[in-house]
Amino acid sequence: MTQLVELQNALAEFQAAGIKVYAISYDEVDALADFARHHGITYPLLADRGSKVIEQFGIRNHFVTEEQVPYYGIPFPGTYLVDEQGLVSAKFFQRNLAQRDSAEAVIDSALGRILLGEDEPRAEGGSDDFRITAAYHGGGGTIKAGALRQVVVRFDLVDGVHIYGDPVPEGMVATSIRVSGPPGFHAGAVSAPPTHAIRLPGVEADLPVWDGRVDFTIPVYVDDRIASLMAEAEHSEIEIQIEVAYQGCDVHSCRIPQQETITLRVPIAPHVGNELAGRLAGTVATTMPSRRFLVRQIVRGWVRSPVRGLRYLLGLWLDIRRGVAAAK
Amino acid sequence: MSITTPAPAATADPYRDELGLAAPVPASHGQRRSPDEGFSTGPNVGERLPDFVLRSASGDLVDFHVDRGGAKAAVVFYRSAVW
Numbered sequence: 001m002t003q004l005v006e007l008q009n010a011l012a013e014f015q016a017a018g019i020k021v022y023a024i025s026y027d028e029v030d031a032l033a034d035f036a037r038h039h040g041i042t043y044p045l046l047a048d049r050g051s052k053v054i055e056q057f058g059i060r061n062h063f064v065t066e067e068q069v070p071y072y073g074i075p076f077p078g079t080y081l082v083d084e085q086g087l088v089s090a091k092f093f094q095r096n097l098a099q100r101d102s103a104e105a106v107i108d109s110a111l112g113r114i115l116l117g118e119d120e121p122r123a124e125g126g127s128d129d130f131r132i133t134a135a136y137h138g139g140g141g142t143i144k145a146g147a148l149r150q151v152v153v154r155f156d157l158v159d160g161v162h163i164y165g166d167p168v169p170e171g172m173v174a175t176s177i178r179v180s181g182p183p184g185f186h187a188g189a190v191s192a193p194p195t196h197a198i199r200l201p202g203v204e205a206d207l208p209v210w211d212g213r214v215d216f217t218i219p220v221y222v223d224d225r226i227a228s229l230m231a232e233a234e235h236s237e238i239e240i241q242i243e244v245a246y247q248g249c250d251v252h253s254c255r256i257p258q259q260e261t262i263t264l265r266v267p268i269a270p271h272v273g274n275e276l277a278g279r280l281a282g283t284v285a286t287t288m289p290s291r292r293f294l295v296r297q298i299v300r301g302w303v304r305s306p307v308r309g310l311r312y313l314l315g316l317w318l319d320i321r322r323g324v325a326a327a328k
Numbered sequence: 329m330s331i332t333t334p335a336p337a338a339t340a341d342p343y344r345d346e347l348g349l350a351a352p353v354p355a356s357h358g359q360r361r362s363p364d365e366g367f368s369t370g371p372n373v374g375e376r377l378p379d380f381v382l383r384s385a386s387g388d389l390v391d392f393h394v395d396r397g398g399a400k401a402a403v404v405f406y407r408s409a410v411w
Contacts (some may be wrong), residue, residue, distance in 0.1 A: 004404075007404065014402065017400070020400070020401045020402070022400050022402070023405075023406050024382065024401050024403065024404065025406050025409055027342075029387065031410050032385035044385070044386075044390055044395075045385040046382035046383070047382060047384070052348055053380045054383060056378055058368045058383070059361075059368055063361045063363075071359040071407075074359065074407045076369065080403045081400070081402055082400060087377070088371050088374065089371050091371075096362050097360055097363075098345065098349045121351075145349060148351050180388075197373055223348070224350050225347055316352075319352045319353050322342075322351075322354075323350050324350075325343070326341040
């Protein structure tokens with residue numbers, strides 16, 4: 001549900017990119033109205049009662065059985081980006097159901113380029129001819145449990161110079177980037193835009209190069225050691241180290257290979273946990289939607305049988321206790 | 329986009345998933361269970377998003393393709409706003 005707030009925070013960027021935002025769940029209209037009011041959501045929250053549209057799309061989570069109230073009917077979470085003609089131009093689904101692509105990733109996909117936010121943490125490196133900007137991109141630049149973000153390493157190369165992709169002839173240095181952080185910080189593989197080929201005097205083969213503005217992206221997330229749904233974070237920020245190596249050349253000559261480490265400081269967002277769990281664990285202030293949910297579950301359980309209602313409450317309490325313990 | 333880094337030092341805790349994230353139901357519960365390769369992610373890139381009409385939080389009936397009025401759109405399916 002923090003995803004809905006993240007979408008709201010990025011709504012101006014969505015609008016600037018000409019994208020309307022819609023969010024769909026199986027919740028009741030009044031629960032959605034509570035949520036929209038409480039969190040200031042202004043885009044449509046749509047109520048798919050009975051999960052008919054979820055079923056129609058073929059994305060209902062089939063691991064959840066009908067007995068597993070209230071979870072039955074939820075989708076595998078994901079986002080579709082639709083073009084002006086109504087055709088799907090990209091979709092975002094993650095294998096791990098706790099992970100979400102950021103709102104910014106969806107916007108970037110529509111724009112075909114990376115739009116760094118003003119308030120996203122940045123650090124500078126390089127030199128006048130090879131300006132390097134490292135940024136923590138997504139979610140307004142904050143760390144949250146389970147959220148997928150990107151470290152963006154942006155090279156702005158002065159006209160006429162280029163840097164190399166792999167492979168390069170012996171004695172030259174291809175561009176490499178390594179991202180690391182404290183225990184609990186995870187970085188995936190570097191993804192780079194396509195290179196183009198040039199031929200230098202005295203070199204036999206075509207060389208793969210980048211010039212102008214080059215954005216390298218690295219997907220990152222943090223686990224419970226840094227930020228958890230189930231516990232307050234111990235620290236208010238983390239430091240990410242970005243080791244960069246590259247060599248710049250123009251058609252006449254090459255510069256000395258460069259190597260540097262850029263440090264990016266990223267704040268950890270104030271705790272936004274599972275509201276219901278957080279309430280019972282005492283780590284999050286509850287809101288109207290979660291209270292409504294709790295009452296609904298208890299009443300439903302009680303109507304069927306008091307034993308079932310009690311079992312639900314006990315199970316919930318135990319689950320939350322264990323979830324909180326697992327986060328430590 | 330997916331994370332290829334191996335999971336952190338795995339604990340045997342059933343409430344912690346393979347990425348090292350804890351939640352208030354066991355990681356094996358359907359609600360949290362990660363789908364195996366090839367799980368359905370619905371309409372494919374290049375296909376028209378199916379028509380749907382749903383009631384919004386403000387009480388209006390929203391006919392998706394009519395409402396977007398020829399604009400691009402992001403359609404987000406999420407689990408729940410209340411838990």
